[in-house]
Amino acid sequence: MTGELITIAFNALIWSMATFLIASGLTLVFGILHVLNFSHGGFFMIGAYVAYTVLEQFGATVPLWAYLMAAIVAAAAMGTAGAAVDQVVFRRLKNFEGVYVLIATYALLLVCDGFVKLVWGLNYHSVSPPESLLGVLFAGGAILPHFSIFVVLAGLLTFLVLEAVLNHTSVGRTLQAIAADPWMAQVLGINVSSVYRWTMIVGFALAGLAGGLLVANQSLSPDLAGIFILQAFGVVIVGGMGSIRGAFIAAILLGFVEAISATYLPSYPGVLFFATIAAVLILRPEGLLGRATT
Amino acid sequence: MLEVRDLNAFYGQSHILHGINLDLAEGESIALLGRNGAGKSTFLKALLNADPRTEGAMRFGAQTLDTQPTHTRTRLGMSLVPEDRRIFPKLTVAQNIEMGAFAAREEQKPYTIAEVVDLLPMVGPLLNRFGYQLSGGQQQMVAIARGLIARPRLLMLDEPAEGLAPVIVDELSDTINAIRKAEGRSIVVTEQNIDFARQTTDRLYLLDVGSVVFSGTWEEFSRNADLVDRYLVL
Numbered sequence: 001m002t003g004e005l006i007t008i009a010f011n012a013l014i015w016s017m018a019t020f021l022i023a024s025g026l027t028l029v030f031g032i033l034h035v036l037n038f039s040h041g042g043f044f045m046i047g048a049y050v051a052y053t054v055l056e057q058f059g060a061t062v063p064l065w066a067y068l069m070a071a072i073v074a075a076a077a078m079g080t081a082g083a084a085v086d087q088v089v090f091r092r093l094k095n096f097e098g099v100y101v102l103i104a105t106y107a108l109l110l111v112c113d114g115f116v117k118l119v120w121g122l123n124y125h126s127v128s129p130p131e132s133l134l135g136v137l138f139a140g141g142a143i144l145p146h147f148s149i150f151v152v153l154a155g156l157l158t159f160l161v162l163e164a165v166l167n168h169t170s171v172g173r174t175l176q177a178i179a180a181d182p183w184m185a186q187v188l189g190i191n192v193s194s195v196y197r198w199t200m201i202v203g204f205a206l207a208g209l210a211g212g213l214l215v216a217n218q219s220l221s222p223d224l225a226g227i228f229i230l231q232a233f234g235v236v237i238v239g240g241m242g243s244i245r246g247a248f249i250a251a252i253l254l255g256f257v258e259a260i261s262a263t264y265l266p267s268y269p270g271v272l273f274f275a276t277i278a279a280v281l282i283l284r285p286e287g288l289l290g291r292a293t294t
Numbered sequence: 295m296l297e298v299r300d301l302n303a304f305y306g307q308s309h310i311l312h313g314i315n316l317d318l319a320e321g322e323s324i325a326l327l328g329r330n331g332a333g334k335s336t337f338l339k340a341l342l343n344a345d346p347r348t349e350g351a352m353r354f355g356a357q358t359l360d361t362q363p364t365h366t367r368t369r370l371g372m373s374l375v376p377e378d379r380r381i382f383p384k385l386t387v388a389q390n391i392e393m394g395a396f397a398a399r400e401e402q403k404p405y406t407i408a409e410v411v412d413l414l415p416m417v418g419p420l421l422n423r424f425g426y427q428l429s430g431g432q433q434q435m436v437a438i439a440r441g442l443i444a445r446p447r448l449l450m451l452d453e454p455a456e457g458l459a460p461v462i463v464d465e466l467s468d469t470i471n472a473i474r475k476a477e478g479r480s481i482v483v484t485e486q487n488i489d490f491a492r493q494t495t496d497r498l499y500l501l502d503v504g505s506v507v508f509s510g511t512w513e514e515f516s517r518n519a520d521l522v523d524r525y526l527v528l
């Protein structure tokens with residue numbers, strides 16, 4: 001019995017932290033630029049492919065440092081892509097209604113999809129976890145793979161870093177001011193468009209980082225974007241659009257919902273997940289921590 | 295120090311300001327009077343390239359203003375305290391004021407919070423409150439403090455007395471006069487309240503439907519009694 005509970009809790013945490021890793025950049029960009037970036041999942045996927053390409057050089061056994069380095073390369077590559085998207089797409093649409101930006105980000109998702117098919121093809125690829133994380137931990141009758149513990153810790157660390165920067169630094173306060181009132185921020189001498197650019201860079205880099213960290217144990221195919229982005233959108237909406245802390249709490253909530261339904265309602269996948277999202281939106285349409293700017 | 299020639303401003307297709315000419319010397323203080331909708335706020339925003347599209351020539355100090363974005367203009371030393379104050383609700387008063395320091399010029403350090411409190415004593419006891427906890431008068435004082443911390447050469451106050459209780463208005467005019475004296479700063483005050491404008495400025499421009507219809511000293515203004523009836527009384 002305890003083994004089952006630990007397994008459920010552990011599966012919940014893995015789902016939560018993996019999804020949070022993807023959702024963090026999405027909600028960050030929404031919080032500051034007020035743009036819902038449909039292409040986020042696409043850049044997450046490209047990040048995973050980039051990491052895969054780096055790790056291919058190491059053959060079957062991947063050292064931990066190489067795995068981390070591949071994730072950083074993926075983050076850097078997607079951060080660069082974020083700067084390009086800001087320059088080529090977002091700046092040009094600055095004076096248009098939000099719906100055009102939304103459509104543009106959807107178009108970008110299609111571009112990502114095409115890019116992956118062009119460069120990496122339609123075949124499935126896979127990467128095994130780093131060598132030193134292939135073991136498992138036995139805890140009260142449950143089996144906890146080291147790599148999954150690594151994913152949970154990576155998600156937690158990402159949250160703590162974002163939380164610290166946004167709430168306890170002057171950069172965070174400036175971001176809050178811009179999120180709340182960009183017009184006033186520029187009148188106070190803040191270079192708002194440069195901050196927007198850096199937010200895009202960081203948001204996209206987080207997508208790439210998530211792709212790189214989560215690449216092991218996935219079957220890497222052009223479907224990857226769609227699978228994860230649905231979960232990430234759920235987390236961002238339930239948490240309150242734009243709130244990092246909200247996304248973190250929502251990720252844990254929905255992670256438990258998923259883990260419980262996988263154990264007790266295995267023949268109705270996703271039902272409890274969507275029911276929870278619907279329930280939260282009925283009770284709190286703005287999300288758990290809606291209207292927050294961090 | 296500020297020179298505006300034949301300034302036209304537009305919101306989309308609407309032509310709001312029509313051929314405005316205006317001069318302001320270093321250390322001088324002027325009022326911009328006019329009814330609601332006359333174009334006072336549009337004029338201040340046009341100086342900062344903060345929303346309206348403009349045509350015409352503007353010069354600030356040694357700089358010609360043409361395509362510079364808003365934040366660059368602010369960093370030249372032009373500071374606007376907007377009529378709706380726009381205090382950041384979730385930052386404390388001290389943090390709100392510090393946000394103004396981005397506008398500091400390279401050659402000149404911003405004021406410290408303590409120096410700002412010396413100029414605006416009302417702000418002192420509020421420093422740890424959050425923006426959303428302030429009354430209208432307190433918001434106005436904090437907005438001025440925030441607009442002042444970078445030691446602007448030109449401080450633009452958009453209807454600072456609007457909606458404030460008479461006691462606070464008196465205190466505000468003392469404050470503005472203290473700020474004027476400190477460092478020979480130039481000031482533009484837009485107002486509908488004539489007495490308040492007279493107490494805080496040297497001379498005035500009168501605006502009506504986007505054009506300057508009078509400019510001169512307060513004595514000259516007083517001698518043209520019909521100006522008030524024609525352009526200020528509703």
Ligand SMILES: Nc1ncnc2c1ncn2[C@@H]1O[C@H](COP(=O)(O)OP(=O)(O)O)[C@@H](O)[C@H]1O
Pocket residue numbers: 305308310328329330331332333334335336337
């Ligand atoms: N953002 C805007 N878009 C379109 N028209 C505007 C905008 N802001 C102001 N106006 C118009 O410009 C004119 C001048 O407004 P404003 O400068 O705010 O006047 P004042 O500050 O003297 O009350 C008004 O007719 C107003 O309706």
Ligand SMILES: [Mg+2]
Pocket residue numbers: 331334335336377452453
């Ligand atoms: Mg106005």
